[in-house]
Amino acid sequence: MNQGTSSGDVRAASLPSERRLLKHSLLTELAGNSVISIAAFFAVVCVVFSLGTDAFLTSANLLNVVRQAAPLLIVSAAMTFVITTGGIDLAVGSVVAITATLSAVFLQWGLPWPLAVLALLGIGAAIGALQGFFVAFERIPAFIVTLAGLSVIRGIALLITGGYSIPIDPESSFNLIGRGQIGPIPAPVVIACLFIVLANVVYGATTFGRYVTGVGANAEAVRRAGVNTRLVLLKVYILSATAAALAGIVIAARLGSGSANSGQGFELDVIAAVVLGGTSLFGGRGSIIGTLLGALTVSVIANGLILAHLSPFLTPIVTGTIILVAIWLNFRLFPAATRTR
Amino acid sequence: MQDTPPFRVRMTGISKQYPPIKVLDDVSLTLKPGEVLGLVGDNGAGKSTLSKVLSGAIIPDSGTIEIDGEIVHFTSPADARAARVEMVYQDLSLCDTVDVAGNLFLGREPRRRILGIPFLDKADMHRQARAMLDRLGIVIADTRLKVENLSGGQRQSIAIGRAASFAPRVLIMDEPTAALAVAEVEAVLELIRTVSAAGVSVILITHRLQDLFLVCDRIQVMYEGRNVAERLVSETTIEEIVNLIVGRKFTARSARRAQDAELAP
Numbered sequence: 001m002n003q004g005t006s007s008g009d010v011r012a013a014s015l016p017s018e019r020r021l022l023k024h025s026l027l028t029e030l031a032g033n034s035v036i037s038i039a040a041f042f043a044v045v046c047v048v049f050s051l052g053t054d055a056f057l058t059s060a061n062l063l064n065v066v067r068q069a070a071p072l073l074i075v076s077a078a079m080t081f082v083i084t085t086g087g088i089d090l091a092v093g094s095v096v097a098i099t100a101t102l103s104a105v106f107l108q109w110g111l112p113w114p115l116a117v118l119a120l121l122g123i124g125a126a127i128g129a130l131q132g133f134f135v136a137f138e139r140i141p142a143f144i145v146t147l148a149g150l151s152v153i154r155g156i157a158l159l160i161t162g163g164y165s166i167p168i169d170p171e172s173s174f175n176l177i178g179r180g181q182i183g184p185i186p187a188p189v190v191i192a193c194l195f196i197v198l199a200n201v202v203y204g205a206t207t208f209g210r211y212v213t214g215v216g217a218n219a220e221a222v223r224r225a226g227v228n229t230r231l232v233l234l235k236v237y238i239l240s241a242t243a244a245a246l247a248g249i250v251i252a253a254r255l256g257s258g259s260a261n262s263g264q265g266f267e268l269d270v271i272a273a274v275v276l277g278g279t280s281l282f283g284g285r286g287s288i289i290g291t292l293l294g295a296l297t298v299s300v301i302a303n304g305l306i307l308a309h310l311s312p313f314l315t316p317i318v319t320g321t322i323i324l325v326a327i328w329l330n331f332r333l334f335p336a337a338t339r340t341r
Numbered sequence: 342m343q344d345t346p347p348f349r350v351r352m353t354g355i356s357k358q359y360p361p362i363k364v365l366d367d368v369s370l371t372l373k374p375g376e377v378l379g380l381v382g383d384n385g386a387g388k389s390t391l392s393k394v395l396s397g398a399i400i401p402d403s404g405t406i407e408i409d410g411e412i413v414h415f416t417s418p419a420d421a422r423a424a425r426v427e428m429v430y431q432d433l434s435l436c437d438t439v440d441v442a443g444n445l446f447l448g449r450e451p452r453r454r455i456l457g458i459p460f461l462d463k464a465d466m467h468r469q470a471r472a473m474l475d476r477l478g479i480v481i482a483d484t485r486l487k488v489e490n491l492s493g494g495q496r497q498s499i500a501i502g503r504a505a506s507f508a509p510r511v512l513i514m515d516e517p518t519a520a521l522a523v524a525e526v527e528a529v530l531e532l533i534r535t536v537s538a539a540g541v542s543v544i545l546i547t548h549r550l551q552d553l554f555l556v557c558d559r560i561q562v563m564y565e566g567r568n569v570a571e572r573l574v575s576e577t578t579i580e581e582i583v584n585l586i587v588g589r590k591f592t593a594r595s596a597r598r599a600q601d602a603e604l605a606p
Contacts (some may be wrong), residue, residue, distance in 0.1 A: 207450055207459045210443060217436035223449030224434060284438040 033288045034278025041276075042297045049304035056307050061188060067254075069299035070188035071096065071247035075266070076273040076289055076295040077199035078243030081236045083274050084203075086216045086283025087135060087142035089151030089237060092244040092270055095127055096263030098157040099248030103174070104166035104258025113174035117249055124245025125238050127153065132237030135287065136230040143236075150267065157260035165259035168252065178254030188250045195243070200288040210263060216283025273298045273324045281327065298322070344579055348407070349374045349504065355404035356396055364390045365401065366566045377533065377543040379553035379574075382563035383586055387457060388546050391563070392513045395544070396428040397421030408510065427509035435499045438491035441481055442470035444488050444581040477502050477535055480528070494525025496587050498532055505536045512536060513544045518552055530556050550579050564588050 041087040049056040082089045085184040099120045134145040168174060181185040211232045214222040220235070223229045244263075252258045275281060276297060277290030299302050301322075302315045349361055349590065350372040357365040365387050378386045393399040395406065397415035406413050408424055415421045418428070422477050431468075435444050443450070443466070451462040470484040479498045481491070495593060499518055514533070516528045533556050537543050547555060553560055554574055562570040562585040570585045 027526070076449060202458075205460050205463075207452055207461060210439070210450065210461060214436045214439055214443075217438040218433075221434050221444075222447065227448045284436070286584050 023340065033041075035287055035293070038277055038290055038293045038297065042293050042300070045297055045300050045304070049300065049307065053307040056304055061303070061307070061338050063184070063189075063240040065299055065303045066189045066192075066296075067186040069295060070186075070192040071266075072252050072269055072273060072294065072295045072299060073192040074195045074250070075240070075243050075270045076277075076291045077196050077246045078240040079270050079274050080277070080279050080286050080288055080291045081203065081209075081212050082142075082240045083271075083279050083281060084212050084216045084283060084286040085233060085236050086219075087233070087236065088146060088271070088281075089131070089142065089240040090146040090267050091127070091131060091153055091261040092240060092247075093266035094150045094153035094157070095124055095241050095244035096248040096251060096266055097154050098127075098160075099245040100215070100252040100255075100262045101157045101160050101166065101260050103249055103252040105160065107164065107168050107172055107174055113172060116174065117177075120249055121242055121245050124242040124248075126293070127245075128238035129234065131241065133156050135237060136233035141164075154260065161258070163260065165257045165261075167257045170256055175253050175256055178252070178256075178293055182316060188254065191246070191250060195246070195287035196288065196292055208232070208235070209265055209337025212287075213284060216280075218284075267296050267324050268316075268323070269319060270295075272319050272326070275326045279340045318323070346364060347373065349376070349394065349409060350468045352391075352395065353405055353407075353409040354404075355391065355401045357394065357399065357401045357490075363566050365394070368404075368563070368566070368568055370395075370561065372542045372544065374542055375512075375537050375540045375544060376559065377537045377557045379557035379560040380544055380563065381548075381550065381553065381582065381586055385565070386563040386586075387566040388563050389515060390546060392428070392450075392515060392546060395421070395451060395511070396426055396513055398428075415491075422507075424510065425510040426513070427504040427507055427511070428513040429504045429515070430499050434503060435488050436495060438487055440485050440487050441491070441499060442467045442484040444499055445470045445473060445484075445506065473502060473506055477505065477532055479532060492522070492525060494521045494528055497521065497525075497529050501529070501532055501536070505539075505541065509541055511542045511544065513546075515546045516548070518547060518549055519546070526552065550582055551581070554579065562586055 046056075055061050075096075079089060079092065102123065103116060103120055106119060107113065111119070131142075131145050131149050134140045135142045168262055177191070182190050203212070211222055211227050211229070214225075214227070215229050215232050219229050222232075247266075248263065251262050255262070272292050273295035274286070275294070276290070277287060277294030279286030279290060298319060301311075301318055305314050305318065306312055348371050350370065351363075352368070352370040354367050355368045355370075356363065368387065368391055370380075370391065378391065382388045390399060394401050397418040397420045400416060406415065408426070413420075415422055415424070415426075421428075436447065439447070442463075446466050446469070446489075451465040452459040453462045454460070467484045474481055474484070475550075477498075479495075479502055481495055486500060491499070501512075501514065501517065517533075518529050521529065530552060533543055533545065537556075545553070547553065556573050560572050560574060560577065560582060561568060562572075562582065565588075566584070569588070572581070572585075
């Protein structure tokens with residue numbers, strides 16, 4: 001565990017400032033590297049598609065990419081918190097499906113759209129609280145709890161719709177959430193940007209963000225410091241499910257209908273984006289900026305493959321490969337990120 | 342508080358059984374304010390159990406604990422903490438991916454409320470952390486360093502510094518110098534001296550007997566769950582302590598060599 005200090009002989013230790021500082025700048029460079037490397041990878045992907053296709057580098061297409069990326073950006077930012085605690089939320093795709101479905105149902109009931117949105121966010125929070133309860137208080141592994149959630153929640157969505165998609169009245173202002181524009185910027189992009197900025201501030205500058213990191217690094221230390229770590233975990237799952245509900249609302253509003261099949265495989269894109277962004281699946285370290293770049297990369301790849309007239313079925317193959325390679329690089333290139341003490 | 346009781350801690354008649362074994366058998370322990378007590382004994386002698394009784398992690402079957410003359414009943418580590426008895430858990434108290442200042446202030450970060458949201462006051466936290474480190478003489482170049490990048494001795498110093506910052510009456514350390522480089526042992530021992538000079542009573546559990554003679558005022562030897570001896574450091578030798586620990590006349594080579602080393606400089 002102390003391989004870094006086994007050379008800490010008397011002279012070295014008596015001159016700690018210089019030696020340690022040197023080591024620090026080198027290591028911080030390495031740690032910062034995961035954001036730099038995803039930024040570089042993102043740039044490479046963009047350049048490749050710009051050169052390889054005519055349509056990629058047009059403002060219409062770029063706006064289209066970010067509009068389509070908005071739900072992914074929102075949920076990935078929230079998932080960064082979950083993964084930083086050392087957990088995972090596999091149910092986000094199913095939460096997207098049930099909120100998309102219920103938004104159509106609620107609007108058909110004649111519920112005013114702002115009320116429907118609030119109700120849907122509330123349902124997302126409640127689902128998150130239920131999953132968080134089992135993870136934080138009953139100590140069931142997050143993987144199991146949210147895998148069960150993935151199955152049950154989509155099952156409920158399918159039961160409600162009977163497998164059909166439910167249309168939303170095209171005249172409803174609800175659709176503006178998905179189709180409106182503020183200047184040239186699509187509304188989903190504005191929502192996603194606000195969400196990411198907020199997530200970044202909470203992650204880096206608040207006590208909650210600090211405890212999320214702390215729980216992932218050493219939950220026992222944080223508990224002994226008098227922090228209610230179970231509450232921190234509970235909040236993290238509420239956050240991810242609520243973000244997934246928001247994403248479901250955006251998707252339903254963009255498509256103008258609620259389908260129980262929306263968000264299929266969405267959790268994999270989200271996890272790919274977060275891991276690609278340098279957040280450690282083992283907990284304790286992560287970055288919202290990295291996640292932002294990771295999510296954009298995943299979206300650009302999906303978009304670029306279609307523009308390059310390659311089969312859209314390549315997308316899941318590429319996404320899955322990215323997850324594996326990203327984790328493999330984490331293991332090989334950044335052993336510090338996976339070091340356990 | 343005119344007539345301060347002479348003892349910061351007085352444990353009397355402490356017994357604890359894990360049938361069929363008597364882990365602690367009528368053990369006593371006293372500790373004066375600012376005193377450093379070395380608690381030694383072979384593995385299984387009960388020294389860790391005794392320290393856990395004092396830190397509230399283990400409830401004794403019988404016996405009383407007095408702190409500053411007041412009888413206390415600890416049923417959890419939180420009770421002991423409330424009575425300002427702190428135990429240093431090295432690797433259990435640090436978050437590797439959080440910086441030095443963040444670890445020192447974990448759970449009680451300086452904060453500013455903006456719109457009711459508690460934001461970390463990082464500037465204030467780093468300023469206070471720097472002051473805390475300087476006061477304790479802990480050498481760390483930058484409070485923004487992540488703890489995972491520190492040496493074992495620096496990590497241990499942070500853990501002790503963190504415990505000391507709660508203004509404890511008693512600080513218990515279990516093997517704080519195990520697995521440290523030589524110069525780092527010196528730094529940690531110096532830190533123990535600094536802390537005790539500030540009036541904190543320290544219980545030091547260690548197998549490194551030479552450390553005891555450098556920082557302790559008194560040494561208490563345990564053997565199979567009982568106190569067998571108490572010696573003032575000024576009136577004993579490392580050889581005598583070794584004999585007391587193993588419970589018979591034993592002229593171990595290691596002891597003799599250690600004693601020679603003790604005398605040499």
